[in-house]
Amino acid sequence: MPNVVEHTRATLNFSAGPAVLPESVLLQAREALWDIDDTGIGILEHSHRGPAVDRVFEEAKATCRRVGNIPDDFEVLFLQGGASLQFGMLAMAFLSTGRTGDYLHTGAWTKRAIADARVVGDVHVAFDGSNDDFRSIPEAADIAWSEHPAYAAYCSNNTIYGTRFDTAPDASAPLVADMSSEMFSRPIDWSKHAMVYAGGQKNLGPAGVTLAVIKRDFLELARRDLPDMLRYDLHASKDSRYNTPPVFAIYVCGLVLKWIEEMGGTEAMTARNDAKAKCIYDAIDSSGGFWKGHANSSCRSVMNIPFVSPTPEQDAEFLAIAAKAGMSGLKGHRSVGGLRASVYNAFPEQGCEALASLMRDFAKR
Amino acid sequence: MPNVVEHTRATLNFSAGPAVLPESVLLQAREALWDIDDTGIGILEHSHRGPAVDRVFEEAKATCRRVGNIPDDFEVLFLQGGASLQFGMLAMAFLSTGRTGDYLHTGAWTKRAIADARVVGDVHVAFDGSNDDFRSIPEAADIAWSEHPAYAAYCSNNTIYGTRFDTAPDASAPLVADMSSEMFSRPIDWSKHAMVYAGGQKNLGPAGVTLAVIKRDFLELARRDLPDMLRYDLHASKDSRYNTPPVFAIYVCGLVLKWIEEMGGTEAMTARNDAKAKCIYDAIDSSGGFWKGHANSSCRSVMNIPFVSPTPEQDAEFLAIAAKAGMSGLKGHRSVGGLRASVYNAFPEQGCEALASLMRDFAKR
Numbered sequence: 001m002p003n004v005v006e007h008t009r010a011t012l013n014f015s016a017g018p019a020v021l022p023e024s025v026l027l028q029a030r031e032a033l034w035d036i037d038d039t040g041i042g043i044l045e046h047s048h049r050g051p052a053v054d055r056v057f058e059e060a061k062a063t064c065r066r067v068g069n070i071p072d073d074f075e076v077l078f079l080q081g082g083a084s085l086q087f088g089m090l091a092m093a094f095l096s097t098g099r100t101g102d103y104l105h106t107g108a109w110t111k112r113a114i115a116d117a118r119v120v121g122d123v124h125v126a127f128d129g130s131n132d133d134f135r136s137i138p139e140a141a142d143i144a145w146s147e148h149p150a151y152a153a154y155c156s157n158n159t160i161y162g163t164r165f166d167t168a169p170d171a172s173a174p175l176v177a178d179m180s181s182e183m184f185s186r187p188i189d190w191s192k193h194a195m196v197y198a199g200g201q202k203n204l205g206p207a208g209v210t211l212a213v214i215k216r217d218f219l220e221l222a223r224r225d226l227p228d229m230l231r232y233d234l235h236a237s238k239d240s241r242y243n244t245p246p247v248f249a250i251y252v253c254g255l256v257l258k259w260i261e262e263m264g265g266t267e268a269m270t271a272r273n274d275a276k277a278k279c280i281y282d283a284i285d286s287s288g289g290f291w292k293g294h295a296n297s298s299c300r301s302v303m304n305i306p307f308v309s310p311t312p313e314q315d316a317e318f319l320a321i322a323a324k325a326g327m328s329g330l331k332g333h334r335s336v337g338g339l340r341a342s343v344y345n346a347f348p349e350q351g352c353e354a355l356a357s358l359m360r361d362f363a364k365r
Numbered sequence: 366m367p368n369v370v371e372h373t374r375a376t377l378n379f380s381a382g383p384a385v386l387p388e389s390v391l392l393q394a395r396e397a398l399w400d401i402d403d404t405g406i407g408i409l410e411h412s413h414r415g416p417a418v419d420r421v422f423e424e425a426k427a428t429c430r431r432v433g434n435i436p437d438d439f440e441v442l443f444l445q446g447g448a449s450l451q452f453g454m455l456a457m458a459f460l461s462t463g464r465t466g467d468y469l470h471t472g473a474w475t476k477r478a479i480a481d482a483r484v485v486g487d488v489h490v491a492f493d494g495s496n497d498d499f500r501s502i503p504e505a506a507d508i509a510w511s512e513h514p515a516y517a518a519y520c521s522n523n524t525i526y527g528t529r530f531d532t533a534p535d536a537s538a539p540l541v542a543d544m545s546s547e548m549f550s551r552p553i554d555w556s557k558h559a560m561v562y563a564g565g566q567k568n569l570g571p572a573g574v575t576l577a578v579i580k581r582d583f584l585e586l587a588r589r590d591l592p593d594m595l596r597y598d599l600h601a602s603k604d605s606r607y608n609t610p611p612v613f614a615i616y617v618c619g620l621v622l623k624w625i626e627e628m629g630g631t632e633a634m635t636a637r638n639d640a641k642a643k644c645i646y647d648a649i650d651s652s653g654g655f656w657k658g659h660a661n662s663s664c665r666s667v668m669n670i671p672f673v674s675p676t677p678e679q680d681a682e683f684l685a686i687a688a689k690a691g692m693s694g695l696k697g698h699r700s701v702g703g704l705r706a707s708v709y710n711a712f713p714e715q716g717c718e719a720l721a722s723l724m725r726d727f728a729k730r
Binding site: 245 | 594
């Protein structure tokens with residue numbers, strides 16, 4: 001198992017997504033653009049029903065099952081439209097007349113998911129984190145599920161507010177997780193979930209593909225009287241090729257998944273990611289109050305770390321210094337302000353150390 | 366203006382889609398995967414709201430407007446889900462209670478479009494080409510539009526049956542065209558259309574992006590009480606960046622559009638494409654009845670040419686010979702059988718000549 005994440009390019013890319021990819025993946029993708037498998041045809045140009053793409057998709061799916069340790073009674077789908085389309089698709093598929101969707105409201109993405117579901121059916125907000133500016137994640141006692149919801153939905157890691165569920169919540173209804181910003185950064189407890197989905201552009205690959213992993217008995221309950229592309233059952237029965245799928249994005253995901261495997265899998269990723277995040281949180285916590293993280297300490301994300309200095313002017317000054325040091329993508333989201341370091345699977349250890357060192361120096365001045 | 370489409374790779378790629386791309390585009394995309402604009406970050410890894418992607422999107426859109434000669438009162442949107450998602454989205458957006466969608470049924474794609482619309486609202490089939498196995502395109506006299514449809518939809522080029530509309534049909538309702546398999550292969554008469562859409566993977570770029578060009582006054586009529594990703598108005602007001610768009614696919618589309626411009630634009634493409642198709646149709650028509658095209662002669666597509674020999678055995682034999690000559694993707698679609706040559710914008714002239722020559726030799730034997 002390689003010791004550290006490769007990093008040879010000049011820039012440290014802290015972007016929240018689309019985000020940094022493993023360099024070895026980029027090098028393989030470059031070759032495949034011109035010619036894949038000595039076919040004389042590039043990966044963008046092959047029929048999605050031909051043997052070259054067959055191999056690519058089979059490998060991507062098989063690697064996904066291995067890396068994710070996905071049980072056999074779950075379907076693995078590669079869809080389009082990002083997590084955002086899943087917000088509406090989920091509600092349209094499962095909120096038939098009289099059914100309610102339960103939501104744990106922990107940030108910007110659950111806000112959108114809830115709004116989409118409200119257009120389609122009934123919604124029950126079982127936890128509302130907006131009161132403390134989404135600094136916290138609910139404990140079991142904070143959650144009030146409704147009587148018989150069609151599903152219970154939550155977002156496991158909140159890109160903007162930098163919080164995450166340490167463990168998946170308990171629910172008696174089918175549990176659905178938006179894991180866009182932390183997919184395969186740590187193992188998933190499938191026994192708790194009916195469905196997990198993730199937009200591709202953070203830990204999986206490029207923008208333009210959504211991974212949806214759905215338990216078959218839950219999928220069976222999905223409505224079929226919908227336009228074809230909104231039907232989970234059709235995507236499953238056609239093995240994600242009902243229409244032309246985003247071939248290149250799936251190809252790159254396959255390479256990223258193989259890379260995770262080579263790096264030791266999601267457990268090794270957990271250790272690496274925990275250490276990477278700790279390095280930055282330590283710089284916050286040891287700054288004597290100069291740096292402040294947005295999330296409550298007990299709810300801290302390992303992927304996205306938003307923090308502020310005492311003033312917006314100092315934030316701007318630090319951003320400029322970091323930019324000179326080759327650090328990109330550190331500006332905080334407009335709803336939180338300050339700075340944000342996104343340190344996904346493919347973000348290198350040395351980048352976290354470099355940022356932490358810069359933060360310590362800046363706080364001391 | 367360059368005289369011919371570049372072709373240096375060993376294989377002639379006749380795939381119906383995803384399909385061959387200009388080689389110069391692939392070479393640029395390879396560089397950008399590793400690092401675009403000397404940012405030290407590749408095109409897959411840049412934030413979709415950062416300056417590098419700003420430039421890419423602005424250029425892609427501006428080039429699209431120039432190449433397509435798109436009037437100012439049309440919005441240019443880059444969406445996801447292929448033409449297939451447009452089938453349902455169009456119907457959901459415009460078929461409110463009591464409204465009917467009119468369709469000219471000319472093949473496999475209109476079949477799916479009609480089926481999706483029927484799930485959502487009322488459908489009137491104003492022409493049904495299934496009786497003659499979709500060999501023909503309706504004349505004005507063959508079309509019976511309904512009284513006040515919300516829109517009149519057609520597919521301008523039928524990938525599978527190899528037919529196309531020589532000119533857009535006349536309709537008093539807003540006319541909506543699925544141009545997936547011929548987008549920007551010839552000029553578009555915008556005065557006749559309210560909306561044109563196209564999946565990316567034939568003439569535009571890779572799979573995973575859909576171009577939708579919508580007249581503003583038509584777009585204003587679209588329903589807004591839908592999940593966000595199904596709202597045309599939202600995609601328009603957010604300039605195709607309501608959620609994370611398929612950045613790489615849009616980037617490659619931008620390069621392809623620039624390439625079309627450098628090749629002389631859609632009028633030069635028309636001349637080139639007409640000559641390319643004629644070369645193959647001549648080989649069919651001069652074969653003394655050995656080769657038979659599927660489409661009626663008056664309705665022939667310039668992009669997709671399905672044809673058969675007298676027997677499936679001879680089809681198979683020809684396929685094998687063609688494969689040995691480095692020709693790929695010539696197997697016909699299962700619903701028509703035989704062979705199909707797809708010769709989109711980026712397919713090289715020399716490939717058409719090579720195929721025509723092989724067809725003549727084979728017919729003579």
